[in-house]
Every structure is written in C-alpha cells, then in structure tokens.
Amino acid sequence: MFINASDLIFGKLMLLHLVYHADYVTPLPPGHRFPMPKFGKVYETLIRNGIASVDQFYVPEIATREMLTLVHASSFVDAYLTGDIDPKIMRRIGFPWSPQLVQRTCTAVGGTVLTAQLALQHGIACNTAGGTHHAYADFGSGFCIFNDMAVATRIMQESGAVERVLIVDLDVHQGDGTAAIFADDPTVFTFSVHCASNFPFRKQKSTLDIALPDRLEDDAYLMSWTHLLPAILDDFAPDFVFYDGGVDPHHEDTLGKLCLTDDGLLRRDHYVFAQCAQRRIPVAGVIGGGYSPDVERLAARHTILHQAAGEVMRNS
Numbered sequence: 557m558f559i560n561a562s563d564l565i566f567g568k569l570m571l572l573h574l575v576y577h578a579d580y581v582t583p584l585p586p587g588h589r590f591p592m593p594k595f596g597k598v599y600e601t602l603i604r605n606g607i608a609s610v611d612q613f614y615v616p617e618i619a620t621r622e623m624l625t626l627v628h629a630s631s632f633v634d635a636y637l638t639g640d641i642d643p644k645i646m647r648r649i650g651f652p653w654s655p656q657l658v659q660r661t662c663t664a665v666g667g668t669v670l671t672a673q674l675a676l677q678h679g680i681a682c683n684t685a686g687g688t689h690h691a692y693a694d695f696g697s698g699f700c701i702f703n704d705m706a707v708a709t710r711i712m713q714e715s716g717a718v719e720r721v722l723i724v725d726l727d728v729h730q731g732d733g734t735a736a737i738f739a740d741d742p743t744v745f746t747f748s749v750h751c752a753s754n755f756p757f758r759k760q761k762s763t764l765d766i767a768l769p770d771r772l773e774d775d776a777y778l779m780s781w782t783h784l785l786p787a788i789l790d791d792f793a794p795d796f797v798f799y800d801g802g803v804d805p806h807h808e809d810t811l812g813k814l815c816l817t818d819d820g821l822l823r824r825d826h827y828v829f830a831q832c833a834q835r836r837i838p839v840a841g842v843i844g845g846g847y848s849p850d851v852e853r854l855a856a857r858h859t860i861l862h863q864a865a866g867e868v869m870r871n872s
C-alpha cells in the first residue's frame with residue numbers, strides 16, 4: 557500500500573531503490589530499430605559498474621486492466637491485450653503485436669507504478685524502463701503503447717496518496733501523449749523540454765513547453781530550462797514528481813538532434829533530483845528514450861540517471 561506523502565521518511569534509507577523485471581526485454585523481429593535489449597543491459601551495467609547491487613532491486617507486478625483503464629479507453633486496452641487490434645494502430649506504435657509484447661508492456665507499466673510507490677516511501681526511486689510518453693488515452697504511437705507515468709499518477713491520486721503531480725519530461729521528444737491526457741487537468745503539471753524539430757511533428761500543448769533548436773550543447777541546454785524548474789516546484793507545489801530522463805538529447809543519439817555529452821546528462825539529472833530532494837518532494841525516475849546501434853554504450857548512458865539519483869539520495 558502507499559504511504560501518505562506526509563509520512564515520507566526522506567533520505568532515512570541512503571540507498572537508491574530500483575525496479576527491474578526480466579520481462580522488460582522481449583524479442584523483436586531481426587533488424588527492428590527499437591533497441592529492446594538495452595533494458596537488460598541497463599540492469600547488468602548498474603551491477604557491473606557498482607552503481608547498484610542486486611539487493612537494491614524490486615520486481616514489479618504486471619499492470620492490470622483495471623489500472624490501465626484509469627487512463628486509457630477500455631476499447632483500446634481490450635483490443636491490445638487480446639490482439640484484436642487494428643493493424644493501423646500497431647503500425648503507428650511501431651511494434652508487431654505478440655503476446656510477449658503485451659506481457660512486456662504491462663510489466664513496464666507495473667514497474668513505473670512500483671517505482672512511484674518506492675519513491676513515496678523513500679524519497680527517490682528509479683525504474684530501468686518507462687517513459688512511454690507518446691501513448692495517448694485511446695491509441696499509442698512512437699514505440700509507446702500505454703502511458704506509464706499517467707497510469708501511475710492516476711493510481712496514486714485514486715489511493716489518496718497524492719493530489720498534485722508534476723511530470724518533468726526531458727526526453728528529446730515532446731511528451732505529447734502525456735500532455736494530451738492531462739490537458740484539462742489542473743492537478744497535473746506537464747513540463748516538456750524537447751527539440752522542436754524532433755518527433756512528434758504535430759506537438760500537443762503541455763502546461764509548459766520549451767522547444768529547443770537543433771544541436772544545442774550542454775551549457776545552453778541547461779540554461780534554457782534550469783531557471784524554470786525551481787519556480788514550478790515552488791508555485792505549483794506538487795506532492796510528487798515524475799522525471800523522464802531520456803538520453804536521446806545526447807550527441808551520439810541516432811534520433812535526437814541535440815548535442816549533450818555524458819557530463820551534460822549527469823548535470824541535468826543531478827539537478828532535477830536535487831531540486832526535488834531539497835524540497836522533500838518524492839521523485840520517481842524513468843529512463844525514457846535512447847537510440848543507438850551500440851547497445852552497450854546506450855545502456856551505460858541510461859545508467860547516468862541512476863548514478864545521479866543515487867548521489868542525490870546519499871547526500872539528502
């Protein structure tokens with residue numbers, strides 16, 4: 557069960573709580589451009605590089621239909637779960653339907669739900685998947701089927717654990733699905749900092765969007781939004797923060813058009829977690845997007861999020 561946000565024991569436990577399930581990885585057809593193996597590699601890299609030990613990991617349960625329909629249209633959820641789904645919808649998602657993909661999708665959503673529970677209990681927690689922010693209420697797109705942060709937000713609100721939620725989305729792509737889901741909801745603040753020329757080409761309206769030009773480097777990137785986050789945290793005063801730390805703003809990313817370095821990503825992630833921790837606002841990190849044929853390098857890049865979260869946790 558959820559612990560009420562006011563009962564939070566922030567920083568009492570110094571180790572970061574992490575979430576992983578072997579079902580985060582499922583086979584795709586050979587040559588598919590989504591780097592599915594990265595999720596297992598993220599877990600392995602965290603252990604191998606000493607960023608975390610196995611006893612810091614929690615195994616999520618699969619998200620149920622009841623959870624998914626807190627956000628998503630029941631017709632869409634049922635069609636996807638059973639495989640009786642319009643091929644056009646699957647083409648927009650970008651994956652071929654399979655029972656294993658359904659298992660993977662629902663486990664990853666369950667992972668973000670568990671990450672949120674752990675963040676409520678311990679102040680900071682991170683998933684090793686999540687950030688499916690192109691998923692709308694009644695369809696998916698851009699490798700996203702169900703919107704994990706939206707589902708976890710609704711579960712926490714329904715349980716009474718939180719009222720106001722801030723979603724900080726620093727993936728290079730706009731969080732269009734998230735923006736649309738919460739467009740008319742004053743209890744959820746959606747903050748998206750993205751590259752203007754990246755997908756989606758038809759943007760939605762977040763509570764606050766920062767659309768950046770191509771090829772922005774570390775300092776200019778950080779200067780474009782770091783002054784805004786403290787004001788949002790103080791003025792909106794969320795009970796809970798989700799942080800999508802996609803690594804596709806990196807200069808080596810094959811899809812993202814920004815030019816951040818590893819150090820820039822570390823400064824970015826550290827800043828977000830520290831701003832939340834200073835205010836004693838629980839924050840759950842999800843890894844978001846990252847694209848590279850070199851899955852080892854990509855996985856290592858994703859673990860910058862966990863490294864930053866762990867450092868902030870220890871210093872809280």
Ligand SMILES: [Zn+2]
Binds near residue numbers: 727728729802844
């Ligand atoms: Zn992305």
